[in-house]
Amino acid sequence: MSVIAEDVLIVDDEKAFRESVGPAFEQYGFAVEAVDPGEVKALVDRGSRPGTAIVDLYMPGIDGIAVAEILTRGDPDVVLFFLTAQLETQQFRARAKKLGLRVAAWLEKPLPDSDREANSFFRTLHERILDQRFANLTDRWRREVGFMSSTSQMSMNPSYQRIIGLGPTVVPLIIRELRKEPEHWFWALKAITGQDPVDESARGDVDSMRTAWVTWAENKGIA
């Protein structure tokens, strides 16, 4: 299980579910706030910015997609999960796509109750959250620094700094991106790992630096 303490907002109209779900999440490293959908707007207006939100899809009055719209207005980088006991999600998926909502996963209700299933569920949840958060921050960073030449300004970008703040757990994701294409991840890798496998003569040579870091990761057993 990851050691990251993760704030999660759970939005569900069923009071019994809201009251029962907290302890299970907390056991697996989450700090949970469970609210009725009617409370979400006030929460956002008060400046609450949950890093992750798990939102029930089928709710009377306001459905999960509408709730997600409110949440993303407060924080476009919130990691979103939808939760449903219904099999039919096509129309919701279509609406989410049309609205540009980046959904980490569509989860099934009820949540697992056996220890074995719960272990697997929450481990996957932690992985999905990290993956989606990294993807959201990377997208924003790319949009904001695409025309910059200053390595310092690119690296001081708030999204890039938040990626660095994710710590060693994000290194495999950065290496995965580097394997796909060359990009300016070198400052982040140096800052997180405290290491630098790049020869001084290769500074600025993005292709050589990429190769050096991918090789470093392979030698460290980082998949």
Place this chain on the structure above:
Amino acid sequence: MNPLLGRFPGLSTGNHRIASAATPSYNCVAWAAAEDNRWWWPDPMEVSYWPPGIERTESIEAFIAAFSLLGYTRCEGSQQEAAFEKIALYLVDGRPTHMARQLKSGRWTSKLGSSIDMEHGLMDLAGNEYGSIVVIMRRSAVNVSSKTTGT
């Protein structure tokens, strides 16, 4: 819509020409120095290339010193002079943001960060993103390769 037009108000559909695809392999400083295989910047983390012996600070002085090594000296005007090749340094609040290099035609060539490189008028890229042109440098065009003269 061309995303450049929203970011650089001086650009319009007809006043620039995109000359290469986007790549993170080199930036405007490298391109001003006629290189297209590494990223130049005086970053303190020392991930980018910067000429050895030149201070790694985001300052006019550091950029002038770096390009002095390539034979450039500071000059006044950006107008074309047949015997010289010119480069321009853009700044925001005293901090270097961008460089451009003059072509034989008198127009300018720029690599926009990790994005494309393009041909443009010098003032077309001035504005919020890159600020204003504060430094012009020139060097003799004699013995300069065809690549650096933009042919």
